[in-house]
Every structure is written in structure tokens, then in C-alpha cells.
Amino acid sequence: MGVEGVMVSYNYSDDGEHANILTVSASGIKFSKRWVLTHGSILSPLKQANIIKNARGKPILNEEFYDNLPEIYVTCEKPESKFPDVYKKVENISRERSLDNDVDFEHSSYQARVSTGRICHVWQCPVLDRCVDYILYSWTIGHRDGDVETQTKLGKALLSVFVLVDLESDNRSLKTLRPLSELLDMVEAPPERGTNIQVHSTPFGCEVFLNSVTRGSICGLVGKRPSLLLTDAATALGSEGGPVFTDGIERRLVGAVVCSVSWWRGEWVGLTLAAPLRAVLAAKLRVPPAAPPRAPPDPRYAPVLGMFLTRNETEQSNASCERAYDSTLLRP
Template sequence: MDIRSVLVKFIYHRDSSGSSGIMINNGYVITTFATIAPFLNQSDSQIISLKKSNQPIETYLKEKFGNLPFFIHYKDEEDGPVSAKRAFLDKCFFSEELCQSTKKIFHYWSADSPDKKEIVNLMYLFIILKIELSNTDFQKDVSRWFENLPKAAFRKGQHLRCMSAALGNENFLDHCSVGIVSNIIGKNDSLIFSDMPLTPGSEGSPVHCDSLCSYPVGIVISSTNWWNNECINFSVIADLSQVLQEFLKPGESISIVNKRRVNNENTKLIDAVESSLFQMYNGLVWGTAILIEKEKGILITNAHVVDGIFDNVIHTIEGPIICDVIYSTDSNISLDIAILKTRKPLGPVYKSINFSKNKLGRGDLVYAAGFPIFKRDTNMGPTITEGCISHIHPHVIKTTCSVYPGASGGAILDQTGGLVAIIVSNVGIMKPKTTYFPKFNMNIPISILQPILENYITTEDVEYLKKISQINVSVWNCFSKL
């Protein structure tokens, strides 16, 4: 069965757009709303109203675009020439399962541009194009594809690979991007967030997870999105097992539940992330806290996360737990560190994080873990991103992991789940307009804190913690807090 990444070009009133798609047996192409989104600016509200009133979106789109050709660009060989075929809109469908399971998640998001909040509601619109003169049976091909998809669930940390038409340009056809599963959300774990770097035009491209299946297992539905008007480079991927089943059996409840969990290649890492990190709130502000001593309930985070007059509360599976601030530095003149203690014991699923024993250098693989972007009412677990150490200073470790607001106080981890550093900030340029660089982040090495923390854990004498404020922090003066 031939399934490949293609570029879908569309010309409408002399304007053109390009996006990715998945071609099946040279007969049909599955793509997303992004292919026609540039021509829906005046029609977004109409399509959304059709969806809300259960009116057929397909009829509206066929009337608008049905007689106009789409052009499918593809390569028969990796380094071969680009060929092109004409195709026409055949059918479309809106994935209600994907939409309903993520309403809370995307409440503060917009897609395509910062001011297009409504377009998030079209992320679940899939378009089927039929290639001119093809005689393949789309229903049978999709059924065969669906039957070969794995009955195993995605896991955090799994490596993903995407072949796309970057920027919607045929010169970038078969652009390869790799990343990991950063988080999984929605009903039946139907949406995957990945730190995979993708560009506009990648929507509709196939995503592979070689540890699960040789066929594409996901389709990109958003590559450029905004959260609270800040550009977020999380790629959003729909699980194709859910999308294809919903297409094949419209109206039926999704039966792909309780997928078996397969062993993850990063078991120790994921175990540390899930059992030692907490989302912590101070009023409406949130960050991340790391459990460094389970029996005594001692956590570490950033001082700028606990500033304020509100209780500091961590969220656990047993419910919220208030924490007392044992010691906090002045984050403007000292290392940005706070030590907290829980008022109640933590449950058996949690455990102290291990400090890394590995001597790491520039280029070594690391992971950032914390609670960026997603609020507590979404019931998200920690999010992880992959990168490398880009620079080491006695008081700062820089990495290329993607770090976003809410990750403050989170962890930089080695491949075994050992704590390497505490996340503090990424770098921002303030003029002429504030711009943040998520893959250029600053972190406090745990090695300079470890002797102080170990003495405090043993004695619970706060005098030991005061030594944190004596560490030289001049290198930190130019960096913004998350």
C-alpha cells in the first residue's frame, strides 16, 4: 500500500495557497482545513454556524470549491523530480470526537494567526481530494490502512518523524522533521502534542512512529498556534486510528479504547517526570515544583513562582495540597530558588527525584519537563521536550529544549530521569517588540545546589538554605522570567 506525503496547491481567484497532504495509492489525498483556510476569512463564522446547527459543511464547501482543481505535487523517488496531478474535492468530514474532547484545552488558543481564535474550531475539518482519472477504491484503501494501525497507545517520549511540504513550497517537499511525544490529551488520547519543529504548510502531513507501525499513525492539524497571543511551536497531531474510524463509521462511538500500553524506551525518564513533578498555583499564576524529599514533603521551585499573598498549592491525584515556603531568595539579586514543604503527606505514587550523577557536556541530550501552557482544569500531566545542552557556565546551563510559560521551577533531566538543572527562564528581546526564544533557555545547575539541599534535608536547618543567596548570580542579570 502506497502512502506518501504530498504538497496540495490550490488557486482561488488568482490567489494560491499550499499545504501538505497524505496521498493513498495515487488515488486520493487526505488533507486538513489549512489547504483552503486562506480563502475562508469571510466564511469562518458561516462554517462554524453550520457546524453548530448540524448542517452539512460538505455541501457548502462543494458549492464554493467543488469545481476548482487542486494540484497534487509529489515525488516517486526521494531525490527524483516533482510530478503533479489534478484533483477535485470529493468529500469532507468534521471530527466531532476530536473537537468535543478538547474544548477546554484550546479555550485560550488561536491558530494560523494571533487574532483567529475561531479557526481553532476548524482544526478538526478533514478534506478528501480525488485525483483526476484515478480508479482506486478509497473506502477499501482506508479500511486496509485502519486495520494495519497499531492497537497500542502513544506514550510520552516516543520519537516521531514527519515528512511535510514545509512552507507549502514544492522546493521543500519531503522535508523531514523529528521530535518526541510531549503530551497526550483528549478523549481516547486522540491528540498528541510534539516538540517537532514544523512550519506553516505542514498541516495535513503524515506522522510516523517507527516503534508502533510502519504506516503513518498521525496527521498534523496545527503547526503554528498562539497561546495568550504568544507564538507556541507545539505541533498538534491527530491520532489517525481515531480519525479513520470516525470517517469509516460516522455516528458510531469510538471503540478504540483501553489501548494496551507498550514499553517506552525512556521508562526511567517518564517515571521521574510523572512521579516527581507537580503543577503549583499561587493565585492565578502557576509554575512547576519538583519533589526532592518525599518523606518530608520538600519541594524546590523558582522564587518568582511563589511571590504573592496567596497560598501555594500543588495539585496531586489525591487533590490540592497547600505548601509552606521554607525559604525563598530575592529573585532579582540572587539565584531564583524557593524551598517548600507540604502540609500533608504525599501519596504512594510519588517519589523523590534523583540528582543526576552524569557528567554532561555541550551537545549531550537532555529533556525539559514541567507544566507549561495547560491549566489545571485540563487534567494534563507534565509536558516534556527534547533538546541538548548548548552551553555550560558554573551557574547556568543553557539548553535547546522548548520551554514555555508555566515551566518555571521545572526540571532539566538526563536520559535516566536524573535532575540536571532547575528551569528558570528563556531569553527575550524586549525592543522593538518583546520576542521570546523558547529553545534558548536558562537553568540553574543542580550541582551547585546539591550540597546545600542535602544538608538541609538531613537537618531541616534553614540556615543551610541561606547559602543559596550567597552564590554569585551576575550572569543572570539579563534574562527574563517565565
């Protein structure tokens, strides 16, 4: 199964009253029938968000913490049926019977399916956390209305947080690192600056706009082994966690949206911050990142370097032959 964008949501109430229930939504990445990766901003209204902020990057392994989290709903596009002709007549009958009811079967709610799951793992990425401390320290980042300073501290703490959702909540036998390792195999290294990309997300947390596609290019990268991406592909609140693909026929997953940059010093900018998933997952799984490609040698020194490399190869070959000869002499 490939990677697809989804909407992740849950119901929340400050006082526990059913009349005051709100739906909190974000985007996400579904990379198998069981697993969904989303962004930590979805946790901002919960009391557990302060626990994450105070953890300061330490992993949260307390089962009580996860048991008190709300049930998660994952909305994704309904796949095309493998046997469309089997249900064609039934669909036509349903349409004929519903002509008087003004039912719109083409509405997006009829083209989506909803699964339930639970949050099984929450962690803070140290790579992104350093970017927040050294680059975004003066930014105002928030996901809730209220005091600007309070929401900025919470927003910055959650900017580097990622959430793994298990759609088979009854089966808790599988370790959480295994699906993350599986996702790492699907992720490509971030493209170079100027490369066209596309973002799939659900802006405003509204299922009507499920998997909306915006296109842009990579405007900037932080670091030689990028830890943060800046793109001009437009996003909005609710797009956090949405997948970032390379643009083209064979799209490749390269990142996830972490923040929609709407305003800068009173001016509209419409930019987006995205996390390169290869760096995020490699830091989590403690996989050493690939070394950046070396610049080609200067043509003026290429012959000298060639002679030097040839000499080293010859010396290594002679040394291996001597070791092999010595080992034969030591045999009885």
C-alpha cells in the same frame, strides 16, 4: 502502495483577476494511487470555509458545494524508474545539450511530479472538535492575516476538519467511505508518551522543501484513547496535513499534523499538535475504538483471581454441557 507525504495546493483569487492569483498550499497524505487526505486549513481563504464553520459538524453532502471548489494539485516525489538503464542515454544527451543553458537537473522541481484532482469529501471530526471546545478555547489559531478574532474563530472551526482529494476526478462512482476504511487499515494506534516520531511535511507550502523530515517525541496525549497528540517535532505553516510516523526502520503511520504551535504568551515554543488518525477515522466510520489495555493484577491477589477465573470457566463448561444434553433429549 505505501503511504507518502505530498504537497496539496490550488490557485485562488479574491476578485477573480488573473493578476492577483495566489497559491494556497498545505501538506497531505497520499495512501493510494487515487486518494489523498489533507487538513481543512487549506480551505481557509475560500468562501466555502464559512459554510463549514456554520455546519457545526454536520456532513456536507451538497454537490453544488463540491462543484464550486477549485481544482487541486498534488505534488509528490518522483519514484525511481523500474528501468533506469533504458532512459540513461537519453538523460545524458539532454544534459549535454543543456550545458550552455545552466539547467540544474538535480533541482527539486525536476524530482517531483504533479497530479490534478478534486475535493470529494469534507468532514469535521467530533473527537477533535471537543478538544477545541474544552482545551483550546483560549488559544489564538489562524491561517490568514487580518482580524485576530475572526481568523481565530475560522481557525478553530477548521482545526477539526479533514479533506479527501480524489485524483481520478472523472470517476465518481466509488463511495468516499471505502478509501477512508482502507486508510484505517494502514494506521496504527498512537504510541506512548516519550516515543520517537518523525513528521513529513512541506513547510511554507514550498515544493523545494517537499517532504521535509523533522524528528521529535510524543510529549503528551489527550485522553486514554488519545484524541490529540503534542510533539516537539518542529513544523511551520504549510505543514498541516503532513503524516506523522513512528521513528525507525519500519515506520508506521499514526497521525497527521493539525496545527503548528509557534508562540505561547510571547515566547517561542516550537511544538506541534497532531491528530491520531485511528481515532479520527474510527469516529468517521463509526468503528468502536479498541479498549485500553488493562493494568496487570496485583501479585498479592493473583492466586485468588486465578481461582475465581478457573471457577467461572468450570461453571461455563458445565452449563454448555447441560444445554447440549437437554438438546439431545428434545430430539425425536
